[in-house]
Amino acid sequence: MRKVFFLLALFFLFGCASEQEAVNYNTVYMDRCLSTGMMAVGLDDDIRADTGLPALDGMYIANVEPRSAAASAHLKTGDVLLQVGEMEVYDKESFAKAFLELEGKKRATVKVWRKGALFNFELPLTF
Numbered sequence: 001m002r003k004v005f006f007l008l009a010l011f012f013l014f015g016c017a018s019e020q021e022a023v024n025y026n027t028v029y030m031d032r033c034l035s036t037g038m039m040a041v042g043l044d045d046d047i048r049a050d051t052g053l054p055a056l057d058g059m060y061i062a063n064v065e066p067r068s069a070a071a072s073a074h075l076k077t078g079d080v081l082l083q084v085g086e087m088e089v090y091d092k093e094s095f096a097k098a099f100l101e102l103e104g105k106k107r108a109t110v111k112v113w114r115k116g117a118l119f120n121f122e123l124p125l126t127f
Helices: 001-020 026-038 045-051 093-102
Strands: 038-042 059-064 080-084 106-116 117-124
Touching: 026 038, 026 093, 080 093
Parallel strands: none
Antiparallel strands: 038 059, 059 080, 080 106, 106 117
16 A cells, blocks of 8 residues: 555656646747847748748748847748747747757857748847
């Protein structure tokens, strides 16, 4: 009986710990969009058709706020964000994970596709 109780207690403790550590990527995504001053959305066929973009895996930068970190990094509306730090980004979850990897850093290199060319920019991090 003691063993069963002990095992149940361990299961409960570790089960609760893993639930507490679960990350809400949508929340992180929105927070990082707000803190950097850019809204990036996953590329889909509709965006590609509307913008004439090639079949890239990345995130379309739909908006860059004036005087934001993204603007100071020279990111522009219409750019396609391909990589943040060392991680490729292509949806909200990969975007959030890339920024989570950068916690505590002051800057991140971002790779973007703009009008047929690849560019690297230094994005100041404010979180």
